[in-house]
Amino acid sequence: MxxxxxxxxxxxxxxxxxxxxxxxxxxxxxxxxxxxxxxxxxxxxxxxxxxxxxxxxxxxxxxxxxxxxxxxxxxxxxxxxxxxxxxxxxxxxxxxxxxxxxxxxxxxxxxxxxxxxxxxxxxxxxxxxxxxxxxxxxxxxxxxxxxxxxxxxxxxxxxxxxxxxxxxxxxxxxxxxxxxxxxxxxxxxxxxxxxxxxxxxxxxxFISTLCPGCGDPMEAAGGSLVMICTNCDSGWLEQGGRFEAADGLTVKGSADCGYVPFWYLKTTTAGAELASFADFLELTNQPVMIRKSHREKQLAFMVPAFKANPRTYLQAARNFTLRQGLFPDGERTFKGHRYPVTMPSGEAAQSIKSVLAFCAVSHVKIRELIGRLSFTVAAPKLIYLPFRDAGHDVIQEQSGISISAAALKYGLKM
Ligand SMILES: [Zn+2]
Ligand SMILES: [Zn+2]
Known part of the structure; x- marks a missing residue:
């Protein structure tokens, strides 16, 4: 309700x-x-x-x-x-x-x-x-x-x-x-x-909705937690009763795409050796060749920054976490159609263990470890990815990963 x-x-x-x-x-x-x-x-x-x-x-x-x-x-x-x-x-x-x-x-x-x-x-x-x-x-x-x-x-x-x-x-x-x-x-x-x-x-x-950067009015469509100032192209998140600049990057897409927000959560783990992306691939038994680049990359989860039904949420979190290597570096901009951020990073961080278990191909190792594991997220980052509308689904442009269009209740373009 x-x-x-x-x-x-x-x-x-x-x-x-x-x-x-x-x-x-x-x-x-x-x-x-x-x-x-x-x-x-x-x-x-x-x-x-x-x-x-x-x-x-x-x-x-x-x-x-x-x-x-x-x-x-x-x-x-x-x-x-x-x-x-x-x-x-x-x-x-x-x-x-x-x-x-x-x-x-x-x-x-x-x-x-x-x-x-x-x-x-x-x-x-x-x-x-x-x-x-x-x-x-x-x-x-x-x-x-x-x-x-x-x-x-x-x-x-x-x-x-x-x-x-x-x-x-x-x-x-x-x-x-x-x-x-x-x-x-x-x-x-x-x-x-x-x-x-x-x-x-x-x-x-109550706090003022004037941009702390330039003093212009900010907007937040669809109840987004991120307030955007189009005048100075900045995004802001409330923290401890004031607006702080949002740590957000946008992966550039085609001219008529819509940008959907994800939390990029770099984690440190206690209770198990789970520091690199390679450790994650091994623990969850992914059928991929472990490369040197996997070993050098710190483990990070990439989960939706918007509310969705639990099945869509888990599937998207798994697909984007596993294929995070496909996305080019983002730019610091808040221009273009933005889907609202409706999931705070703290809540997203609480889902990490469930996402980890959902990623498992074989559960033998995770079953053993999960009770002992704990994750800490230091600096959650927003990453906006470009999606295009394909009728029943919306499709992420670089990876081809699709999400049911119904999961985006405000529509791809606001
Ligand atoms: Zn009034
Ligand atoms: Zn501004």
Missing amino acids: ELTVAQPCPTCGAEIVLREDERLLRCDYCDVNNYMVHSSLPRFLLPARLPTHIQQRDLFYLPYLRFKGVVYTYGGQKVRHSIIDTTRAGSGLEKIPLSLGLRPQVMNILPVTANTPGGFIKQSVAAKTVFKEAAKLTTVVSGSRKNKFIHMAFIGESLSRIYLPVYCHRGALYDGVTRRMLLEEVVSDNLEALSVAGRKEWEPK
């Missing part, structure tokens, strides 16, 4: 409705654009619909954790994947609904601010524990006797906390959205003791 957020414009206060993964706020009223930076765990609430005898300040908010993304498991033979998209209670209170169900997607959720009246019940169950419970609902984790796995990764598209408003009335606890009774008996003093007021640091921050 895709959630929509009713976010007030930080400049004029007008309500802007946007997708939860969008960062660029375009205000039609004051014509100012702002880029939104969330705290580590964004917090939202379901809007309450209160009976007249209840005030906003009497509300308590029960925390639910929202997980949306892909769970990858590897059992030593095959990488399996499941989409996870759920909310799970994090308050530890008994007998309250375990999940918010479909409710968050039928209403616009609101950002939590320091001024939100009411008490926020603290999360008492560790996020890891909540996630484990949620993951059990997926097919790759449930029935684990049959599908025993030795590696699991969660590539989170959205991780957030959504609060359900509740209120006490005559000793009972009520849902503040449906007004249905949740618990027959509840002591509001106990809830009071478990709760805290909203905090400033929970609020999103």
Whole structure:
């Protein structure tokens, strides 16, 4: 499910409705654009619909954790994947609904601010524990006797906390959205003791969308994480609350191509001798002749920098990683049609072990090693590759590798 957020414009206060993964706020009223930076765990609430005898300040908010993304498991033979998209209670209170169900997607959720009246019940169950419970609902984790796995990764598209408003009335606890009774008996003093007021640091921050290089307005089509300035031909990524120049290269293509972004992740490995591209080819048992150039090349993975279904993602990551030698050096430019970067490099890095296992032709060596392996990525680099439209597929110009056109939901040319 895709959630929509009713976010007030930080400049004029007008309500802007946007997708939860969008960062660029375009205000039609004051014509100012702002880029939104969330705290580590964004917090939202379901809007309450209160009976007249209840005030906003009497509300308590029960925390639910929202997980949306892909769970990858590897059992030593095959990488399996499941989409996870759920909310799970994090308050530890008994007998309250375990999940918010479909409710968050039928209403616009609101950002939590320091001024939100009411008490926020603290999360008492560790996020890891909540996630484990949620993951059990997926097919790759449930029935684990049959599908025993030795590696699991969660590539989170959205991780957030959504609060359900509740209120006490005559000793009972009520849902503040449906007004249905949740618990027959509840002591509001106990809830009071478990709760805290909203905090400033929970609020999103906003940064200017003027180019740090030249002061012109930047653009980011399709919710891209990379803001582009066409005036000085530069790209920018938010890091720690400010825009830093994106380390990006573009492999030149034909005149009417579209450029699709990939993360080039140079890795250092602990737990195994896996330093060069040759080590990778040997470990995954590729049917290729190992050359001197393979031995001299540091291992790097090349994975999509855009969100795609897990099968497409894994196949593209394997194909581009294996054939990365085919691409000529890129240029520093952001001109031309750009497909949006929608996958942060940190998430891409978390998929490396699953990609490695997916690359394996024979699993004997990897099965042994995977539990001990850990990868570190020092400086993720963006590489834009030229693709041309071939109807059902888009085809990468230098390598001939194709990706289903349906995987690029915004289309090759924006
Ligand atoms: Zn505005
Ligand atoms: Zn500029």
